[in-house]
Amino acid sequence: MFRINENYLKLKAGYLFPEIGRRVKAFTDANPDAQVIRLGIGDVTEPLPTAVTDAMKAAIDDLSNRDSFHGYGPEQGYSFLRDAIAAHDYQNRGVNVSADEIFVSDGSKCDTGNILDILGSDNKIAITDPVYPVYVDTNVMAGHTGPADANGRFDGLVYLPVTAENNFVADLPSESVDIIYLCYPNNPTGTVATRETLQKWVDYAQQNNSLIMYDAAYEAFISDDSIPRSIFEIEGAREVAIEFRSFSKSIGFTGVRCAFAVIPTELKVTASCGTVVSLHQLWNRRQSTKFNGASYVVQRGAAGAYTPEGRQQMKSLVDFYMTNAKLLREGLQSVGITVFGGEHAPYVWLQTPNGLSSWDFFDLLLSKGHLVGTPGSGFGAAGEGYFRLSAFNSRENVKTALERFKSVVQ
């Protein structure tokens, strides 16, 4: 008899966003005339830049002619895109990352999940709490944890709380951990890490032979040059870190699908047989065997964002969403809500008023304000009492949402 991977049975029934969807559907079914505004899931709303769409249409023309047709591409991504990424996102900023260390993919969700394929099953894994749920669930599915407790915390994971009490900077683990997930600008809290904070983590990883999974999917939203955009700006990081980046938020690619991972050639580990193994080579083998490259049309579109016109259009998109974030921050503060984030990230993280639980505040906002946000406790036990609002929306919706929010909490 064939067997399934029974680790899946440890997963909690509802991934956060399906549960939100269920509650919103129940509400709208009962209130069909309500004009619900969704500031929950972090999904972009604005059109693609024309530098991107023009490049995608030109790519389709390439595929319409035998002489310029492209079949299977390199699993690692086309040079035209890897070179552009290396130059613009790293080398022009003085960061040492070469094109062949960049692996283009169809999404950071895939990359941060699939990377576990090349890692062992006996690593001690640390995550911050609250956290992007995919890091946790993919480790559960891979059998790296025991069952969950009543708070939804899985046995075997090391949870590092990040709350207002520690200024959203996690303490180093008191025990030695092998793998650490860090995400800056942070989802869900919208906070950022200073150079000193990241140096502390890189030093820890060097001392403990740990691996840092650095999720920089929101780096485009950083507006202050003193804040690191890449873990590879930090001394020693090339020996201990993998970085994940995405085009989803910066150029509106949540539905188009393109991202990349950076694995430096210095990142190596000694296998139990004594062989020194390069993670770059392992990931190359993984991608060559289980992936066939991102779509040619999509890669051409992403490369379009690196033209001078594309750079400018991307900046306008980011500025648009960051103005939304500023409106949200200031609007909430004006009615006495304590907010964090939203300065270098498209997420505002607020403390629920009157000590309400995250889900109770969710239900209140939905029923009284017809607003959808994301309960902080959905990102982890330490997110209880917090709530996430996304700046990804039209200006009009953000303004309307703010008025409704104020009327609910005042």
Next chain:
Amino acid sequence: MFRINENYLKLKAGYLFPEIGRRVKAFTDANPDAQVIRLGIGDVTEPLPTAVTDAMKAAIDDLSNRDSFHGYGPEQGYSFLRDAIAAHDYQNRGVNVSADEIFVSDGSKCDTGNILDILGSDNKIAITDPVYPVYVDTNVMAGHTGPADANGRFDGLVYLPVTAENNFVADLPSESVDIIYLCYPNNPTGTVATRETLQKWVDYAQQNNSLIMYDAAYEAFISDDSIPRSIFEIEGAREVAIEFRSFSKSIGFTGVRCAFAVIPTELKVTASCGTVVSLHQLWNRRQSTKFNGASYVVQRGAAGAYTPEGRQQMKSLVDFYMTNAKLLREGLQSVGITVFGGEHAPYVWLQTPNGLSSWDFFDLLLSKGHLVGTPGSGFGAAGEGYFRLSAFNSRENVKTALERFKSVVQ
């Protein structure tokens, strides 16, 4: 210290196609004027159908306007595509598959590899030999095998030889196996399975509670209605099989990336705790957690192939390649080569002349004919003495290749 997945160290150094690439590069470096014709890798060469490119451009226009913008799509694929697949590929042919049993993805290579995520680590796995190398390598990487022997056969896998001796129909395993990979029309042999053969496998799976992984990536090339295009044409298959299909070869999507898997709701297994688990639900959870859907633009393109115009254009593409296959078959036979396949598949499988080994024949064809094919032994030990030619090329190249082939073997 963090640990890697050491199962990767069991993999043989060269995946087949990189080794071919290495030898071709060595030859062309030494013979820069040689006009090499590649009939090796199964990659399409002809332009995309206009019904597909028009749909993709319209999708880009959708993404260029706020009102028609699409962000994150359903991880399972858009209804417009799932509905079209269910209707045209299954229901209109009298096959019981519903739209919500279809999971759209970015490729069958990904699907056939990733499906192992939801399966246990203690299954006995059978593959035919020769076989598409991805089935083997992904199982090695997942730790489902021991090390390889001198023939490249991995300990723990059950190899079922398919050769001219058994008319390319594998015998049922003498031991009970849990998972069986079947691919029809077959890659690499180009042969097909009759209804009776598939019924025998479904009956075996029913009796042994086995799971059939049915790879039908080449079903569009079947020209005889008596040959099953889907495992779900077979009585009982909905309880024992998963089917994988791809747009790569039928509409030239090797660089565009779209495929799908079909997991019937009847496919269930009892976990060790006694819970009955639906594989459909497990895969849904896997995809929701580790995948974000295929690109909207790409899904619109695939849906374009289901319009009346698209159907006709797809048929023309398939006919074009199948005329190439017919030319190859007949041309090789005319000089006394024994050939198989190529009638309902874009691959011709030939016996090497004069008892040459597969790689010796590869080197002979390359050096004397400037032709690249694929050595049968690269697909498994039982492929030794065979050689694969792909029909994916321009008509002119196929004709030139045939003349060169004849001059080499005569």
